[in-house]
Amino acid sequence: MTDSPILDVPGAVPAPDGSPDQGVPWHFGDPFAEQRAAARKVAVVDRSHRELIAVTGPERLAWLHLVISQHVTELADGAGTEALVLDSQGRVDAHMVLAHLDETVWLDTEAGAHATGARGGRQSLLEYLESMVFWSKVELRDATAERAVLSLVGPDTDDLLTRTGLPAPAGPYAVAGAEGVIVRRMPVGVDLLVPRDSLTGWWDRLTSEGARPMGSWGYEALRVEAIRPRMELDTDDRTIPHEVGWVHVAAHVAKGCYRGQETVSKVHNVGRPPRRMLLLHLDGSPEVQPETGDPVLLGERTVGRVGSVARHHELGPIALALVKSSVPLDAELHAGAEDRVVQAAIDPDSVPEATPGLGREAARRLRG
Known part of the structure; x- marks a missing residue:
């Protein structure tokens, strides 16, 4: 591009x-x-x-329903949603946003989005989707x-x-x-x-x-x-949808027939995920800040991974982080590596509800 x-x-x-x-x-x-x-x-x-991918053809919704994590067989013209591609273990490969209009489903995703192929190798998202068409009456094209x-x-x-x-x-x-x-x-x-x-x-x-x-x-x-995760920044190669608030938003827990569905259903029904994405407030007094992929520390123990790091006009330096579910919300944490370690505190308002929503009050306030 x-x-x-x-x-x-x-x-x-x-x-x-x-x-x-x-x-x-x-x-x-x-x-x-x-x-x-x-x-x-x-x-x-x-x-x-x-990047954008266009999906057309009379079986576009039925086919998409089989290969992505979202329930889209009845996605109306004039409607959209979010969806994932998962690997066989239920780990997130790709995230996309859909828009269905005039008999075309538009998928937009991160530049360089990829997925795990049937033989375990990495493919571009378009290549992966094309490999899953088989005899379905659908057509895909790179619409970027x-x-x-x-x-x-x-x-x-x-x-x-x-x-x-x-x-x-x-x-x-x-x-x-x-x-x-x-x-x-x-x-x-x-x-x-x-x-x-x-x-x-x-x-x-x-x-x-x-x-x-x-x-x-x-x-x-x-x-x-607004606690909206982004692929590759707020996810790693172990991330499952529950950890970053994508269950219900982008992954349907009741429908079957998609790769990784067993993990989605099991974690949703019988247990909590090993990690959860939280908002961290970072100490702004040092000139340095942690970077994506740096550890989150409780004492000497690594308890999480830093994701997106930002400087907010009101909140100052903030970050999203995947933190072990067992970490107390009032824990005194540090985030960063080497010479960029700073103090970090969990925002209690960022703790996900039992049924994930679409973000905290900031998302509602900023919704245009």
Whole structure:
């Protein structure tokens, strides 16, 4: 994927080397002001580095139902959801968001998304899905060159959509289309799947109507606050859906016939997961911060793994972490490795409920 043309917008700063958000703007000069605009009004984020797959054909829903973790046989036109691909042990291979509109299911996922093939090797997500078609009447294509993702975040999102002539779908994951744009309501904000050749035009149109440009720095901080996991950052090669709040959200516990379903059902019905994803408040006095993959320590003992690390405009430095379920919520923790170890405290509001929801109060407040 080539760099986004939005990087040519005045003030756009590219993401640093090694960032999963390379190719799109990291910020536009003031990431904290961008976050405040998203919390109080509305901001637009370039997420055009995400990959898209289009699924068509008369058996698209029945076939998808067999290969992903979500129940989609009755996914209505104008509806969306989240879903996973699991390996045979129930560990998460890939996460995707769906939008069903006009006889096409659009899957958008992380750049470089992959899955475990039938023989154990790693394949791109598209290659894996193609290998599972067999005789089903479906067609798949790489749609990354066709459409790009822009995200709107903030309480004024619906007003902005109206001003730009786009629909404002009601309800979680509701989908609508106009002017060649697919609009999908998300737990945090609204996603627009715009024609890629019109990406700059839609960016200009949205910003001219009042959306503040926001980079991935700000978007990631709001995602972490809302406790929304991200593949490869908040997951490792042992992660099961229950640990990161994807049961019910992206993995159906009652339907059978998908790889890894036995683990999903067993953990849901007879036990708690070995780890749970929590929000950590980090000591902001040192100049250093932990990095993704660093350990979470209780005394000298490793009790978790650091995931996404962010600097929030109100909360300061925060992180998502997979922490052993046995760790007390008031434990005095440290996060980091080598010379970047800082004190960390668990946010008690981040403790998942018995039935996972779609995020904490921040997600509801930021839903556009």
